[in-house]
Amino acid sequence: MLELRATALAILANADPQAKVSQLFSLFEGYQNQQITLDITHQLDAQGISFPGRPIKPELVLPKLVPKRRMDTLEGRAGLLHSLAHIEFNAMNLALDAVWRFSDMPKEYYEDWLKVAKEEAYHFSLVNEHLHSIGFGYGDFPAHNSLWEMVERTTDSVMARMALVPRTMEARGLDAVPSIRDRFKQIKEDRAVEILEIILRDEIGHVLIGNRWFNFLCSKENLSPITAYRELAAKYRAPVLKPPFNMEARKRAGFTSEELDLLGA
Numbered sequence: 001m002l003e004l005r006a007t008a009l010a011i012l013a014n015a016d017p018q019a020k021v022s023q024l025f026s027l028f029e030g031y032q033n034q035q036i037t038l039d040i041t042h043q044l045d046a047q048g049i050s051f052p053g054r055p056i057k058p059e060l061v062l063p064k065l066v067p068k069r070r071m072d073t074l075e076g077r078a079g080l081l082h083s084l085a086h087i088e089f090n091a092m093n094l095a096l097d098a099v100w101r102f103s104d105m106p107k108e109y110y111e112d113w114l115k116v117a118k119e120e121a122y123h124f125s126l127v128n129e130h131l132h133s134i135g136f137g138y139g140d141f142p143a144h145n146s147l148w149e150m151v152e153r154t155t156d157s158v159m160a161r162m163a164l165v166p167r168t169m170e171a172r173g174l175d176a177v178p179s180i181r182d183r184f185k186q187i188k189e190d191r192a193v194e195i196l197e198i199i200l201r202d203e204i205g206h207v208l209i210g211n212r213w214f215n216f217l218c219s220k221e222n223l224s225p226i227t228a229y230r231e232l233a234a235k236y237r238a239p240v241l242k243p244p245f246n247m248e249a250r251k252r253a254g255f256t257s258e259e260l261d262l263l264g265a
């Protein structure tokens with residue numbers, strides 16, 4: 001019988017986006033049907049495994065070298081969708097990494113991140129299908145890798161990972177998605193609007209999962225989440241959060257009113 005965390009590592013290493021998506025869906029289903037075991041204590045050894053598996057394209061460039069996306073050209077809109085596809089591709093990888101890498105967390109932690117991985121696979125498919133429907137595909141534009149870089153910076157600590165990836169990087173998505181959705185709304189691209197609504201809804205759940213496990217780890221070590229976050233953000237050089245903040249979505253994603261007040265200050 002396959003084991004969840006070892007299989008997550010194998011899927012993370014798969015370079016083919018379509019295969020990664022379908023393997024992830026089967027992993028999720030297999031786990032639901034009790035055809036996959038879970039070993040929470042095993043410290044998996046990833047030596048010799050190269051990951052994250054990714055196709056040769058997109059070419060990865062510095063964020064400032066990703067071309068600006070204009071909404072008044074098809075190519076510009078495709079570029080914007082492409083950057084979303086790339087985020088979702090990396091998001092699948094980051095959720096798989098959270099599953100295999102960190103041992104000795106409660107069973108529910110692994111189940112939560114498996115669910116996130118499956119939803120990211122769904123988001124990637126939605127965006128990629130839409131991109132194809134307008135004549136483009138994943139890999140057609142350069143992309144930047146800042147999301148994955150934060151994953152790599154936090155390989156040594158599950159608390160840092162929860163603080164800085166879901167609670168920082170994915171939470172920034174909550175702030176950014178509404179304005180992107182509105183740009184598509186203005187030009188009446190209904191399918192893109194629908195997809196962005198689905199993404200926003202699910203991403204609230206992902207940040208909530210980040211909050212759940214960050215707070216769990218803080219309380220286990222008797223730390224104040226606010227102080228712990230501040231220290232981790234400095235230590236791991238997290239990006240400075242900039243307004244406008246989607247306060248309503250952040251609240252639903254489990255940030256406390258004290259944390260929201262600090263953001264607004």
Ligand SMILES: [Fe+2]
Nearest residue numbers: 088091120123
């Ligand atoms: Fe997503």
Ligand SMILES: [Fe+2]
Nearest residue numbers: 091170203206
């Ligand atoms: Fe997400």
